[in-house]
Amino acid sequence: MNFVVNKSDLKVVGSRPVRPDGVDKVTGRAQFGADMALPGMLIGRIKRSPHPHARIVSIDTSKALALPGVKAVVTAADFPDIASEEAFVGEGPMNFRDLSRNCMARDKVLYEGHAVAAVAAISDAAAEAALDAIAVEYEVLPHVIDAEAAMAADAPLLHADLFTAGMEPKPTAPSNVAKRVHFGLGDIAAGFAAAEVVVEGRYTTQAVHQAYIEPHACIASANADGQSVIYGSSQGHFMVRAYVAKLLGMDMSNIRVVPLEIGGGFGGKTVVYLEPLALQLSRKTGRPVKMVMTREEVFRATGPTSGGTVEVKIGAKKDGTITAAQARLVFQAGAYGGSPVGAAAMCAFACYDVANVDVEGFDVVSNRPKVAAYRAPGAPIAAFAVEGAMDDLARKLDMDPIALREKNGAKAGTKAAYGPTFPDIGFLQVLAAAKAHPHYSAPLGPNQGRGVAVGFWFNIGGESSASVFVNEDGTVNVVSGSPDIGGSRASMAMMAAEVLGVPVESVRPIVADTAAIGFTGVTGGSRVTYATGMATVQAAEKVVEQLKQRAALIWDISPDAVDWKDGEAVPAGANAGGFDPLPLAAIALKAAKTGGPITAEVSINAQGAGPGFGAHICDVEVDPETGYTTILRYTAVQDVGRAIHPSYVEGQIQGGAVQGIGWALNEEYVYDGKGMLQNPGFLDYRVPVASDLPMIEPVLVEVPNKRHPFGVRGVGEVPIVPPMGAVGNAIRAAIGQRMHDLPMSPPRIRAALSK
Amino acid sequence: MPRVLLPGQASRLFTGGQAEIEVAATSFRALLRELETRYPGLGRQVEDGMAVAIDGEIHQDAYATPLREGSEIVLIPKIGGG
Numbered sequence: 001m002n003f004v005v006n007k008s009d010l011k012v013v014g015s016r017p018v019r020p021d022g023v024d025k026v027t028g029r030a031q032f033g034a035d036m037a038l039p040g041m042l043i044g045r046i047k048r049s050p051h052p053h054a055r056i057v058s059i060d061t062s063k064a065l066a067l068p069g070v071k072a073v074v075t076a077a078d079f080p081d082i083a084s085e086e087a088f089v090g091e092g093p094m095n096f097r098d099l100s101r102n103c104m105a106r107d108k109v110l111y112e113g114h115a116v117a118a119v120a121a122i123s124d125a126a127a128e129a130a131l132d133a134i135a136v137e138y139e140v141l142p143h144v145i146d147a148e149a150a151m152a153a154d155a156p157l158l159h160a161d162l163f164t165a166g167m168e169p170k171p172t173a174p175s176n177v178a179k180r181v182h183f184g185l186g187d188i189a190a191g192f193a194a195a196e197v198v199v200e201g202r203y204t205t206q207a208v209h210q211a212y213i214e215p216h217a218c219i220a221s222a223n224a225d226g227q228s229v230i231y232g233s234s235q236g237h238f239m240v241r242a243y244v245a246k247l248l249g250m251d252m253s254n255i256r257v258v259p260l261e262i263g264g265g266f267g268g269k270t271v272v273y274l275e276p277l278a279l280q281l282s283r284k285t286g287r288p289v290k291m292v293m294t295r296e297e298v299f300r301a302t303g304p305t306s307g308g309t310v311e312v313k314i315g316a317k318k319d320g321t322i323t324a325a326q327a328r329l330v331f332q333a334g335a336y337g338g339s340p341v342g343a344a345a346m347c348a349f350a351c352y353d354v355a356n357v358d359v360e361g362f363d364v365v366s367n368r369p370k371v372a373a374y375r376a377p378g379a380p381i382a383a384f385a386v387e388g389a390m391d392d393l394a395r396k397l398d399m400d401p402i403a404l405r406e407k408n409g410a411k412a413g414t415k416a417a418y419g420p421t422f423p424d425i426g427f428l429q430v431l432a433a434a435k436a437h438p439h440y441s442a443p444l445g446p447n448q449g450r451g452v453a454v455g456f457w458f459n460i461g462g463e464s465s466a467s468v469f470v471n472e473d474g475t476v477n478v479v480s481g482s483p484d485i486g487g488s489r490a491s492m493a494m495m496a497a498e499v500l501g502v503p504v505e506s507v508r509p510i511v512a513d514t515a516a517i518g519f520t521g522v523t524g525g526s527r528v529t530y531a532t533g534m535a536t537v538q539a540a541e542k543v544v545e546q547l548k549q550r551a552a553l554i555w556d557i558s559p560d561a562v563d564w565k566d567g568e569a570v571p572a573g574a575n576a577g578g579f580d581p582l583p584l585a586a587i588a589l590k591a592a593k594t595g596g597p598i599t600a601e602v603s604i605n606a607q608g609a610g611p612g613f614g615a616h617i618c619d620v621e622v623d624p625e626t627g628y629t630t631i632l633r634y635t636a637v638q639d640v641g642r643a644i645h646p647s648y649v650e651g652q653i654q655g656g657a658v659q660g661i662g663w664a665l666n667e668e669y670v671y672d673g674k675g676m677l678q679n680p681g682f683l684d685y686r687v688p689v690a691s692d693l694p695m696i697e698p699v700l701v702e703v704p705n706k707r708h709p710f711g712v713r714g715v716g717e718v719p720i721v722p723p724m725g726a727v728g729n730a731i732r733a734a735i736g737q738r739m740h741d742l743p744m745s746p747p748r749i750r751a752a753l754s755k
Numbered sequence: 756m757p758r759v760l761l762p763g764q765a766s767r768l769f770t771g772g773q774a775e776i777e778v779a780a781t782s783f784r785a786l787l788r789e790l791e792t793r794y795p796g797l798g799r800q801v802e803d804g805m806a807v808a809i810d811g812e813i814h815q816d817a818y819a820t821p822l823r824e825g826s827e828i829v830l831i832p833k834i835g836g837g
Contacts (some may be wrong), residue, residue, distance in 0.1 A: 052828075086804065166765045168768050181760040181763065181764075181765065181832075182764040183763040184762065266837025270837070340835075342832045343832070373836065373837040375837040376837060377837070413836045418831060420811050420827070420831070421808075421810070422811055422813055423811040457836070458813060458836075459836075460813065460834050464813065514812075524835065524836045524837055525834065605816055605817060607773075607817050609813065717836055
């Protein structure tokens with residue numbers, strides 16, 4: 001069911017062609033990171049810390065190096081000791097010193113699983129034996145896992161040089177609080193003074209992993225002349241090149257990164273873990289080195305998203321008008337600063353038109369793996385709390401929950417809680433579609449409840465490059481620098497086909513390596529179909545201009561007298577002459593005679609990405625004996641701007657909703673008292689599978705973003721923002737109690753019901 | 756003149772707590788220069804680690820972006836994603 005606003009007459013955009021990567025993926029031919037092999041390659045493995053916090057006293061690699069088949073061992077001593085330097089290369093601010101030390105511990109280990117050495121050997125068995133033979137002497141230090149405990153004055157200190165940023169006056173003593181963010185609008189005290197009803201609550205969420213099905217994997221091959229190639233799956237091969245160059249002190253031009261198919265990322269593959277180690281081992285041995293993480297390593301040593309604590313307070317008039325909104329957020333950053341608390345703070349109240357807002361957030365380090373981005377980083381955590389409070393407010397006011405959100409909903413001209421004034425946005429249209437959906441008025445049975453929650457994500461643009469090549473036979477290749485995680489190849493081909501006026505089946509898209517296309521930022525931030533799509537459209541438009549010029553040359557008339565229509569050059573009017581239309585293939589055939597190959601490459605830094613909003617409706621049934629929650633029905637409504645390939649957009653929405661449901665009901669990192677992760681595998685870290693869930697029904701609302709030629713808004717992140725709130729509100733309706741802590745697992749619900 | 760809004764406390768540390776300032780700049784690049792001149796460190800902070808919302812649209816790293824008379828420029832952290 002589509003709730004379409006402003007539909008235009010498009011031939012390819014909005015259709016559902018077969019995906020260009022589909023056959024290879026369903027037949028198992030697609031090459032992912034772990035599928036690659038090179039002649040003479042070695043196997044790389046990593047020795048990891050058994051302690052959550054310890055000083056490295058010494059590392060003795062001599063016995064390992066003496067083993068047969070072991071070709072090299074590297075430790076921090078083999079990498080440049082990089083100075084603290086902030087940069088924005090991947091999906092957020094990155095400190096290169098922290099990144100280097102996260103890839104290979106120097107002086108201290110900061111979490112269980114932190115890399116302390118890496119080996120390259122001729123086989124798995126030889127590499128495994130080498131790991132066992134490396135002797136590391138540790139001085140074990142007290143550890144801290146919980147972020148709020150890490151904020152205490154007497155908490156074990158992770159970094160002696162970490163002074164809280166964003167404080168005035170600047171702190172004179174180090175702490176585990178990496179950063180404080182604080183922003184606001186209006187007068188928060190006056191806002192609460194004007195309130196007739198106030199709700200508040202303290203909510204907690206747990207660290208959860210992106211749980212991409214493909215573990216991190218790469219092969220690095222260094223040549224004797226200093227040139228290197230890295231094959232791997234990531235969310236940005238230019239990001240891999242930039243980080244590896246920085247961490248190893250190499251020129252970017254000497255590193256070529258070839259993107260392979262990627263089995264999910266969701267933000268977690270916007271940083272490097274293996275690539276610098278594999279390349280350094282290859283440089284030492286002169287042979288290609290392949291590294292593939294185990295699932296256990298993925299859990300212990302790569303970034304989940306933060307667990308967080310959110311205290312929220314909302315004041316309103318009796319008619320539902322919100323007068324004040326306040327939140328305090330504490331987020332786990334893991335071993336190094338850099339949680340998404342800033343984005344969470346900005347998103348917390350972004351769906352609402354509130355004059356008085358005050359949000360404070362803290363980015364706190366503790367002895368956990370450094371967090372990484374995860375779809376709409378931080379926003380779902382804030383939304384779980386805010387949407388729970390909104391549900392409480394609707395109950396107090398005896399208002400319909402969607403009506404309360406409509407009354408306060410952001411629209412064009414609303415001053416967003418994080419500062420800017422919104423341009424054209426589709427939040428109210430999303431709410432209207434949710435309210436009108438049959439799901440919202442369907443009857444419920446005993447022990448069942450319905451919850452509604454909404455969510456926001458900024459969406460971004462950024463740097464992208466794309467090329468369009470017309471082949472001699474009139475077929476077309478589209479080349480971009482964006483790894484295809486969510487169907488971007490199909491979208492690029494479709495947008496190019498729409499501009500060129502040709503069937504999408506004649507346009508083949510590929511993702512090029514770092515030496516074959518201009519710089520392109522990571523696939524993240526819901527930016528690719530918007531920004532890389534814009535570059536593709538512009539490249540296709542340039543090709544159309546060339547085609548018109550070539551046709552003019554063939555007809556011996558002015559290029560101004562040629563139009564491009566439905567894949568053919570046609571005379572612009574009666575005065576241009578009576579020529580038969582020239583199809584693209586006919587012009588391509590004469591390319592050599594009219595000026596040579598017909599190609600165009602465009603590189604842009606796209607601005608003005610349109611914000612996205614979603615509203616989810618969730619029905620649950622809670623078993624009062626076991627506390628088990630069954631998701632009965634789930635509808636996800638979202639403003640997608642314009643769906644280029646609706647099936648992919650629907651898939652993004654369904655996937656985001658499912659991940660959010662897992663976050664709500666099951667997923668969590670469980671640590672024992674010694675700081676050891678207890679559930680580093682999918683048996684004990686329970687993600688929802690198809691048999692756990694009903695069909696997630698996506699509803700596409702199309703409020704086009706005027707900055708994109710086809711109206712695209714990013715769609716990949718919004719759908720993970722509302723689910724925790726929607727599930728939480730449904731459980732509240734089913735059991736009559738608010739569950740403030742995630743996951744809302746059977747033991748927790750049973751405990752709540754037994755009170 | 757364009758108005759620059761600073762909803763975040765971190766940016767206001769440079770302006771002595773001022774949450775709104777007027778600038779004579781006609782482009783994002785000129786804005787950075789003026790901010791740096793009037794509030795040393797702020798222009799650099801915006802250039803290195805922040806984005807701006809110009810009349811509601813988020814811009815990151817866009818020197819040439821024009822500012823019009825009456826433009827609303829909001830300094831916000833750079834946005835990433837997942």
